[in-house]
Amino acid sequence: MADIDLTQLPTRSPASARKAATKRANKKLRQELVELQDRLYADGRHSVLIILQGMDASGKDGLIRRVFSGINPQGVRVYAFKEPTENELAHDFLWRIHQQTPARGMMQVFNRSQYEDVLITRVDGLIDDAEARRRFTAINNFEKLLQQAGTTVLKFYLHVSEEEQLERLQERITDPDKRWKYEAGDEKKASQRAAYRAVYEDVFRHCSPATCPWHIVPADQNWYKAHFVAQTLRDTLVALDLQYPTTKVKKK
Amino acid sequence: MADIDLTQLPTRSPASARKAATKRANKKLRQELVELQDRLYADGRHSVLIILQGMDASGKDGLIRRVFSGINPQGVRVYAFKEPTENELAHDFLWRIHQQTPARGMMQVFNRSQYEDVLITRVDGLIDDAEARRRFTAINNFEKLLQQAGTTVLKFYLHVSEEEQLERLQERITDPDKRWKYEAGDEKKASQRAAYRAVYEDVFRHCSPATCPWHIVPADQNWYKAHFVAQTLRDTLVALDLQYPTTKVKKK
Numbered sequence: 001m002a003d004i005d006l007t008q009l010p011t012r013s014p015a016s017a018r019k020a021a022t023k024r025a026n027k028k029l030r031q032e033l034v035e036l037q038d039r040l041y042a043d044g045r046h047s048v049l050i051i052l053q054g055m056d057a058s059g060k061d062g063l064i065r066r067v068f069s070g071i072n073p074q075g076v077r078v079y080a081f082k083e084p085t086e087n088e089l090a091h092d093f094l095w096r097i098h099q100q101t102p103a104r105g106m107m108q109v110f111n112r113s114q115y116e117d118v119l120i121t122r123v124d125g126l127i128d129d130a131e132a133r134r135r136f137t138a139i140n141n142f143e144k145l146l147q148q149a150g151t152t153v154l155k156f157y158l159h160v161s162e163e164e165q166l167e168r169l170q171e172r173i174t175d176p177d178k179r180w181k182y183e184a185g186d187e188k189k190a191s192q193r194a195a196y197r198a199v200y201e202d203v204f205r206h207c208s209p210a211t212c213p214w215h216i217v218p219a220d221q222n223w224y225k226a227h228f229v230a231q232t233l234r235d236t237l238v239a240l241d242l243q244y245p246t247t248k249v250k251k252k
Numbered sequence: 253m254a255d256i257d258l259t260q261l262p263t264r265s266p267a268s269a270r271k272a273a274t275k276r277a278n279k280k281l282r283q284e285l286v287e288l289q290d291r292l293y294a295d296g297r298h299s300v301l302i303i304l305q306g307m308d309a310s311g312k313d314g315l316i317r318r319v320f321s322g323i324n325p326q327g328v329r330v331y332a333f334k335e336p337t338e339n340e341l342a343h344d345f346l347w348r349i350h351q352q353t354p355a356r357g358m359m360q361v362f363n364r365s366q367y368e369d370v371l372i373t374r375v376d377g378l379i380d381d382a383e384a385r386r387r388f389t390a391i392n393n394f395e396k397l398l399q400q401a402g403t404t405v406l407k408f409y410l411h412v413s414e415e416e417q418l419e420r421l422q423e424r425i426t427d428p429d430k431r432w433k434y435e436a437g438d439e440k441k442a443s444q445r446a447a448y449r450a451v452y453e454d455v456f457r458h459c460s461p462a463t464c465p466w467h468i469v470p471a472d473q474n475w476y477k478a479h480f481v482a483q484t485l486r487d488t489l490v491a492l493d494l495q496y497p498t499t500k501v502k503k504k
Contacts, residue, residue, distance in 0.1 A: 090355035092401030098350045103342035134400055141393035148386055149344030 004204045006197050009216050011161040013224035022227050029230040030070050036234065039242035040105060041075045046240050047102035047151045050233065051113045054158030055196055056189045057168035058219050060111050061181075063158065066226035067233070068109065077102070080111040093117040093135065094142050104150055114139055115203055122199045123192055136206035143212050152236055153212050156229055157200065158219035162193060256456040258449050261468050263413040265476035274479050281482040282322050288486065291494035292357060293327045298492050299354035299403045302485065303365045306410030307448055308441045309420035310471050312363050313433075315410065318478040319485070320361065329354070332363035345369040345387065346394055356402055366391055367455055374451045375444055388458035395464050404488055405464050408481055409452065410471035414445060 013022075040046060052060045068076055079100045088096040094114055102108035118135050121127045127135070143153050160168075169190055172182040189196075204214050215232055219225040265274075292298060304312045320328055331352045340348040346366055354360035370387050373379045379387070395405050412420075421442055424434040441448075456466050467484055471477040 087355060090357070091353060092397050092403070094397060095350060095353060098347060101343060101347060103339060105342070138393070138397050138400070141390070141397075145344050145346060145390050145393075148390070151344070 004201055004214075004216065006159060006201060006216075009159060010218045011159050011164065011220045012218050013221055017224060017227075019221070019223055023223050026066070026223065026227050026230060029227070029234055030067070032234050033067070033230065033237070034071055036237040036242065037071045037075045037107060039244065040107065040237060040240070041072075042105075042244045043240075043242040044105045044245070045150055046242070047104050048107045048233070048236065049102055049146065049151050049153045050107065050109045050229075051115070051153065051155045052109065052111055052158065053113060053115050053119075053156070053200075054219065055160065055165060055193065056186060057165050057172075058158035058160045059168070059222060059225060060158060062222055063219075063225055063229060064109055064111060066222065067230045071107070075105070076107040076109065078109040078111060081113060081116060092138075094138060098142070101146055102151060114142070115207075118203060119196065119199050122202075123195045132202070133206070136203075139207050140209060140212075143207075144209075147211060152240070154232065154236060155212065155214045156232075157204075157214055157216050158225060159216050160219045164220040165190060165193070256453055256466075256468065258411060258453060258468075261411060262470045263411050263416065263472045264470050265473055269476060269479075271473075271475055275475050278318070278475065278479050278482060281479070281486055282319070284486050285319070285482065285489070286323055288489040288494065289323045289327045289359060291496065292359065292489060292492070293324075294357075294496045295492075295494040296357045296497070297402055298494070299356050300359045300485070300488065301354055301398060301403050301405045302359065302361045302481075303367070303405065303407045304361065304363055304410065305365060305367050305371075305408070305452075306471065307412065307417060307445065308438060309417050309424075310410035310412045311420070311474060311477060312410060314474055315471075315477055315481060316361055316363060318474065319482045320359075323359070327357070328359040328361065330361040330363060333365060333368060344390075346390060350394070353398055354403060366394070367459075370455060371448065371451050374454075375447045384454070385458070388455070391459050392461060392464075395459075396461075399463060404492070406484065406488060407464065407466045408484075409456075409466055409468050410477060411468050412471045416472040417442060417445070 040048065052063065054060055064078055068078070077100075081097070084096065097110075097114045100108065100110070118127075118132050118139070122132055146153055169186050172178045172186065204216075208214050215228070217225055217228045292300065304315065306312055316330055320330070329352075333349070336348065349362075349366045352360065352362070370379075370384050370391070374384055398405055421438050424430045424438065456468075460466050467480070469477055469480045
């Protein structure tokens with residue numbers, strides 16, 4: 001993948017996109033996803049792993065609600081990776097990640113992922129560049145292993161502007177409904193925006209094989225961000241050519 | 253690793269080895285392992301994964317009893333991989349393996365392992381050569397990941413002669429104490445000895461990086477087999493230079 005300069009990539013929808021029309025399209029996409037998930041489950045040969053990354057307040061939680069609500073929860077699981085536990089830290093960094101990969105027939109959403117282990121760890125100076133490179137290789141190998149076992153890996157980076165990010169973080173303080181999301185480190189993380197940008201760009205540089213690219217999602221507007229992800233997921237599922245197995249029940 | 257021809261490798265101890273003296277040495281080695289496990293646990297920086305492979309009746313169970321009895325079970329775990337479950341088969345072949353890797357401070361014994369997925373599956377024609385090669389690469393990457401996280405991986409192949417193997421399988425029928433080990437497929441697997449030898453040799457060819465070689469253990473005699481493994485494990489632990497952390501309790 002050519003080097004990505006995040007400052008040159010849009011955080012808002014293309015000028016041609018219309019909010020009302022896009023929201024109608026999203027409704028239709030959600031219906032399609034309900035049907036496609038059912039096929040994925042019945043077909044039983046493939047699985048899909050959706051990896052969501054983005055800076056603080058880039059809207060990962062809202063995106064999950066917007067795209068995946070309505071899908072049969074028997075076929076889709078969401079796992080939010082938090083700070084690793086002591087036992088998780090006593091293993092290699094992919095140990096806890098691997099446990100959450102989807103079985104055939106399933107969709108799995110990672111709210112944060114293995115990439116945190118080459119992002120926050122780097123910004124906080126917990127690992128050096130050499131270790132980051134070893135981890136990039138390990139991540140690429142890991143995703144290849146999953147792909148070879150029938151898992152499609154979709155990686156999304158939710159790209160928000162600094163203005164939008166600061167506004168959302170402010171809302172966590174002023175909006176009573178959002179106050180529960182406020183965390184002590186919020187201000188500090190926002191102030192580290194440049195450092196996060198650098199390590200994200202390094203991730204895109206090293207972990208974007210042709211078969212497993214990053215999708216950079218303009219994420220300032222919720223309706224457009226949801227559209228982008230839902231459409232990519234829909235197109236991916238359609239391309240799998242999922243089939244209901246022919247029935248084994250004989251006709252009388 | 254140079255190509256290995258199992259028919260050229262000994263299944264019995266070197267002529268110089270004496271049974272009585274070796275058994276006394278084994279007793280001493282077990283004492284050392286008790287002490288070294290305690291250090292491994294206290295030191296908390298390393299872990300050890302001991303992989304045991306071998307044809308049917310090569311004596312994996314007996315080896316585990318002989319080498320690891322007496323070690324504090326808080327610091328050593330044994331996991332015997334059986335035929336995969338439906339849920340395990342719905343994931344990549346390393347999914348269930350990765351869950352059982354040791355935390356820092358621990359010794360983990362695999363009674364059979366990820367290598368079954370390039371052995372029995374190949375003999376039974378469940379995977380083709382191309383898939384076997386993909387899995388060899390995946391296994392090498394996986395073991396490297398573990399090593400980079402502080403795990404020493406020790407791989408042992410218990411090498412028994414055809415005569416010894418057949419005699420032990422026969423005992424499962426005639427010896428009341430061993431009858432519980434008899435399985436319906438035993439005769440068939442013994443008759444596939446040549447096929448198993450070929451796929452084992454292919455494993456040694458492709459999965460023996462310099463940092464993670466196979467140890468081929470002459471395994472016809474229980475006392476020698478135990479000696480070989482205990483000594484290798486002891487030497488490995490000694491080389492880790494395990495230290496009791498200096499106490500943080502201040503002297504009065």
